[in-house]
Amino acid sequence: MELDDHAEDLASDLGVDKEEVKDDLQNLVEYSVPIDEAKQSLRRKYGDGSSGGGGTPSAKDIADITPDDSNVTVTGVVLTAGERSIRYQGDDHVIVEGRLADETGVIDYTAWEDFGLSPGDTITAGNAGVREWDGEPELNLGESTSLSFEAESREVPYEIGGDADLADLRTGDRAVTIEVSVLECERKTIDGRDGETDILSGVFGDESGRLPFTNWDPAPAIEDGGTVRIENAYVQEFRGVPEVNVSEFSTVTPLDREIDVGSDTTTMDVADAVGTGGIYDVEVVGNLLAVRDGSGLIQRCPECYRVIQKGQCRTHGDVDGIDDLRVKAILDDGTGTVTVVLDDELTERVYGGTLDGALEQAREAMDQEVVADTIRERIVGREYRVRGHLSVDEYGANLDAEHFEESDDDPAARATALLEEVDA
Numbered sequence: 001m002e003l004d005d006h007a008e009d010l011a012s013d014l015g016v017d018k019e020e021v022k023d024d025l026q027n028l029v030e031y032s033v034p035i036d037e038a039k040q041s042l043r044r045k046y047g048d049g050s051s052g053g054g055g056t057p058s059a060k061d062i063a064d065i066t067p068d069d070s071n072v073t074v075t076g077v078v079l080t081a082g083e084r085s086i087r088y089q090g091d092d093h094v095i096v097e098g099r100l101a102d103e104t105g106v107i108d109y110t111a112w113e114d115f116g117l118s119p120g121d122t123i124t125a126g127n128a129g130v131r132e133w134d135g136e137p138e139l140n141l142g143e144s145t146s147l148s149f150e151a152e153s154r155e156v157p158y159e160i161g162g163d164a165d166l167a168d169l170r171t172g173d174r175a176v177t178i179e180v181s182v183l184e185c186e187r188k189t190i191d192g193r194d195g196e197t198d199i200l201s202g203v204f205g206d207e208s209g210r211l212p213f214t215n216w217d218p219a220p221a222i223e224d225g226g227t228v229r230i231e232n233a234y235v236q237e238f239r240g241v242p243e244v245n246v247s248e249f250s251t252v253t254p255l256d257r258e259i260d261v262g263s264d265t266t267t268m269d270v271a272d273a274v275g276t277g278g279i280y281d282v283e284v285v286g287n288l289l290a291v292r293d294g295s296g297l298i299q300r301c302p303e304c305y306r307v308i309q310k311g312q313c314r315t316h317g318d319v320d321g322i323d324d325l326r327v328k329a330i331l332d333d334g335t336g337t338v339t340v341v342l343d344d345e346l347t348e349r350v351y352g353g354t355l356d357g358a359l360e361q362a363r364e365a366m367d368q369e370v371v372a373d374t375i376r377e378r379i380v381g382r383e384y385r386v387r388g389h390l391s392v393d394e395y396g397a398n399l400d401a402e403h404f405e406e407s408d409d410d411p412a413a414r415a416t417a418l419l420e421e422v423d424a
């Protein structure tokens with residue numbers, strides 16, 4: 001069924017203007033709300049009585065709200081409020097997204113109307129819609145919500161404002177405030193929704209780590225490099241890792257402090273790192289269990305650069321391969337495993353020789369596997385500290401290493417340090 005038919009359907013059921021319903025429907029659908037859910041929420045909005053009609057729903061604690069609730073009344077403190085522009089029917093529409101908290105918990109909300117919400121406000125939202133997003137309930141504050149600001153502010157055990165470290169940002173985070181150093185930045189021309197437009201893309205860093213970014217409305221302070229404070233950014237997934245999005249609604253201010261990028265990077269358990277679904281900058285420590293096939297001296301397709309077997313590229317057929325070095329190794333820390341991928345430079349270091357040296361060794365042995373064997377002997381069974389980009393897909397987790405160092409933690413030293421801590 002087309003959107004138009006759905007709108008027709010709803011309009012006749014509810015006895016309201018079709019164009020109005022269609023606008024709302026389009027809005028919700030473009031915001032990735034499934035059509036059935038969108039229709040249901042409009043039935044509630046226009047009150048067809050099927051879900052109890054006009055009466056104000058009873059007040060609920062945030063912790064008690066479930067995706068099964070259709071409408072609730074909540075009182076809470078606005079932790080964050082970030083504007084974002086979405087488009088429907090050719091028009092840009094500004095929505096506000098953020099988090100609301102009470103003593104019992106926190107919930108994400110989307111405000112479809114301009115209620116003037118600011119972090120720190122204590123509000124009561126009467127008849128707020130509840131929808132499910134990724135298994136969790138979220139609040140929809142719209143036309144049918146009666147919103148009032150409370151004179152007396154509530155205390156909540158959550159931080160007001162969106163201050164965050166890059167390492168803590170997750171896909172879906174909204175209205176975040178970060179202080180970062182611009183590590184890489186390039187201007188690109190893309191085919192945007194209004195035709196060709198310039199954007200900036202690159203990498204931010206702070207003490208906790210690094211993340212890629214896109215700046216949709218190029219901010220001079222970002223393009224100039226240096227350090228900046230960014231308010232009201234949001235996070236979306238791009239190529240398997242979270243990416244900071246800086247929009248026209250974000251505030252970018254130059255900072256005059258230095259940021260020591262990566263100085264506080266925390267080491268994560270492999271299981272926790274994999275559990276995030278992808279991290280741009282992470283460090284893990286584990287034992288190197290095995291060097292996988294396809295390591296050592298390899299050949300790549302000159303067209304697509306993928307690894308080829310016996311001169312055959314899956315896409316480009318018979319090709320003249322380019323010699324290269326790489327390692328794919330399995331690292332295990334007791335909580336999980338990850339495939340660590342070393343590029344040519346890191347491979348040369350663990351191999352203890354250059355590509356030419358590897359070619360020479362393979363010629364002498366008349367077998368290119370000797371290169372992988374040499375690497376195996378050097379690294380398998382040792383403990384390594386690996387830092388890089390982690391991506392997770394259906395085949396498992398890959399960690400593209402930027403740093404690969406033998407761990408200098410020896411277990412005895414760690415035990416002594418722990419004892420000293422306990423004694424102190």
Ligand SMILES: [Zn+2]
Nearest residue numbers: 301304313316
């Ligand atoms: Zn190819």
